[in-house]
Amino acid sequence: MSEKLIVRVTGLTKDFDLGKIVVKVLKGIDLEIESGKYISIMGPSGSGKSTLFNMIGGLDKPTQGKVFIDEVDIAQLDAYELAWLRCRKIGYIFQTFNLIPVMTALENVTLPMTFAGTPGEEAVSRGMKLLSQVGLVGRHEHKPAELSGGQQQRVAVARALANNPAIILADEPTGNLDLSTGEEIISLLKQLSQEEGTTVISATHDFKMLNVSDQVIWIRDGRVDKIQERADLEIHTGGMSS
Amino acid sequence: MRRLIVLPWKKSIEIAYKSIRARFFRSLITTLTLVLAVSFLAFSQVSIDIADTMLATGDPSLCQMLLRCGYDILPGDTSLAASPKQRWIITLSLLVCVVGIINAQLMSVTERFREIGTMKCLGALDRFIVRIFVMEATMQGFAGASVGAILGTTSAFLAALFRFGPGTIDLLPWPAIFVSTVTALATGIGLSLLGVLYPAIMAARMQPVEAMRVEQ
Numbered sequence: 001m002s003e004k005l006i007v008r009v010t011g012l013t014k015d016f017d018l019g020k021i022v023v024k025v026l027k028g029i030d031l032e033i034e035s036g037k038y039i040s041i042m043g044p045s046g047s048g049k050s051t052l053f054n055m056i057g058g059l060d061k062p063t064q065g066k067v068f069i070d071e072v073d074i075a076q077l078d079a080y081e082l083a084w085l086r087c088r089k090i091g092y093i094f095q096t097f098n099l100i101p102v103m104t105a106l107e108n109v110t111l112p113m114t115f116a117g118t119p120g121e122e123a124v125s126r127g128m129k130l131l132s133q134v135g136l137v138g139r140h141e142h143k144p145a146e147l148s149g150g151q152q153q154r155v156a157v158a159r160a161l162a163n164n165p166a167i168i169l170a171d172e173p174t175g176n177l178d179l180s181t182g183e184e185i186i187s188l189l190k191q192l193s194q195e196e197g198t199t200v201i202s203a204t205h206d207f208k209m210l211n212v213s214d215q216v217i218w219i220r221d222g223r224v225d226k227i228q229e230r231a232d233l234e235i236h237t238g239g240m241s242s
Numbered sequence: 243m244r245r246l247i248v249l250p251w252k253k254s255i256e257i258a259y260k261s262i263r264a265r266f267f268r269s270l271i272t273t274l275t276l277v278l279a280v281s282f283l284a285f286s287q288v289s290i291d292i293a294d295t296m297l298a299t300g301d302p303s304l305c306q307m308l309l310r311c312g313y314d315i316l317p318g319d320t321s322l323a324a325s326p327k328q329r330w331i332i333t334l335s336l337l338v339c340v341v342g343i344i345n346a347q348l349m350s351v352t353e354r355f356r357e358i359g360t361m362k363c364l365g366a367l368d369r370f371i372v373r374i375f376v377m378e379a380t381m382q383g384f385a386g387a388s389v390g391a392i393l394g395t396t397s398a399f400l401a402a403l404f405r406f407g408p409g410t411i412d413l414l415p416w417p418a419i420f421v422s423t424v425t426a427l428a429t430g431i432g433l434s435l436l437g438v439l440y441p442a443i444m445a446a447r448m449q450p451v452e453a454m455r456v457e458q
């Protein structure tokens with residue numbers, strides 16, 4: 001199918017200056033991610049997955065190197081374009097859900113649509129549709145505190161989908177969920193990538209993720225260790241059902 | 243520009259209103275500081291307005307009464323403008339109020355770092371964040387300052403009635419009282435805005451990750 005590159009990362013490094021010492025977290029990462037793929041980023045804790053993530057998502061600035069989204073260097077974007085990118089092009093899912101506590105499930109889902117200029121009624125009806133798509137019918141009036149972790153993460157998934165993003169960035173989306181809820185979230189993401197052609201990039205420790213991934217990028221100590229295609233994976237995992 | 247990000251005014255007012263409601267007690271404390279300062283300001287100004295009219299009548303018994311209430315009248319005075327001491331107290335009370343409000347707003351902004359970071363991830367521009375906080379402060383300021391102004395003006399009336407007797411009602415200088423009340427109201431709203439501006443701008447400028455990393 002289309003071999004279009006949606007994300008390209010070249011020579012990416014990130015140092016954190018802690019005053020006395022400088023922590024080198026990313027030490028030169030080069031990546032090319034094709035549109036429509038389901039990518040998992042695996043690696044031990046502290047290897048720099050979240051840091052890489054924040055760079056790809058334009059949530060933090062690299063020390064060196066460049067991130068291209070659709071062949072546009074995001075360091076060159078002004079504040080408006082960057083906000084537009086975060087709003088329309090990328091949907092974020094976090095390990096800690098990060099819903100807005102004072103808003104209901106529906107308001108959380110419609111907020112990105114408000115920023116995108118979607119008229120109120122249209123946003124509400126789309127929000128309700130998304131909530132039912134993630135299996136939360138009848139919960140739209142609930143505040144995050146009244147929902148379980150899994151339900152909150154579903155709201156977060158619905159919110160990430162609000163503006164039909166081209167990319168979904170998920171940082172350990174199943175990290176705070178139990179096994180079966182985690183699986184449901186994963187299959188939801190997989191379904192999306194297949195049906196809508198959304199590129200899903202997900203950092204994880206969760207080996208369940210491997211089954212659905214088209215490509216697995218292993219990160220070790222701030223560098224890309226190896227990249228496995230789905231074909232290689234099936235040999236190693238003995239063709240697990242997906 | 244085609245790549246437009248928007249936040250309609252109606253929506254920002256709605257968000258601000260919900261935030262205030264969700265944190266009712268915190269908002270109440272911030273607002274109370276304001277009520278106190280504004281009512282004090284309104285009370286002093288309106289009392290002076292009333293005393294001025296009393297003086298203007300030229301009635302010796304009323305002048306006597308003013309003297310007894312502690313106003314310094316020199317022969318030939320037509321206005322009783324606030325004494326330096328009184329002005330000093332008003333200024334101090336407003337200063338304390340500003341510090342209190344800045345403190346309360348700083349805490350409420352810090353508490354919401356994660357929320358702010360999340361909003362920025364969803365595409366909020368810096369000025370949307372500032373705008374939401376400014377709306378909140380305006381609403382709080384308006385509520386607090388109105389209550390304060392009404393409270394202060396009413397107490398000044400009551401005090402005047404008590405001192406100068408029921409006859410004062412006919413003499414009340416309505417235009418001057420109106421001006422004083424509105425000035426106190428505006429000062430209150432202004433203070434509330436002043437208190438929120440610094441923390442809001444600081445919060446809006448953070449990178450989304452910085453904001454979200456903060457421990458709650």
Ligand SMILES: Nc1ncnc2c1ncn2[C@@H]1O[C@H](COP(=O)(O)OP(=O)(O)OP(=O)(O)O)[C@@H](O)[C@H]1O
Nearest residue numbers: 016018023025043044045046047048049050051052
């Ligand atoms: N703001 C920061 N300041 C200093 N060091 C940081 C900062 N953020 C991350 N680090 C360091 O960078 C390294 C990688 O962190 P990162 O969060 O990217 O790891 P990770 O691969 O996502 O780990 P996990 O799987 O546990 O989430 C860690 O050693 C961490 O201490």
Ligand SMILES: [Mg+2]
Nearest residue numbers: 049050171172
């Ligand atoms: Mg991480």
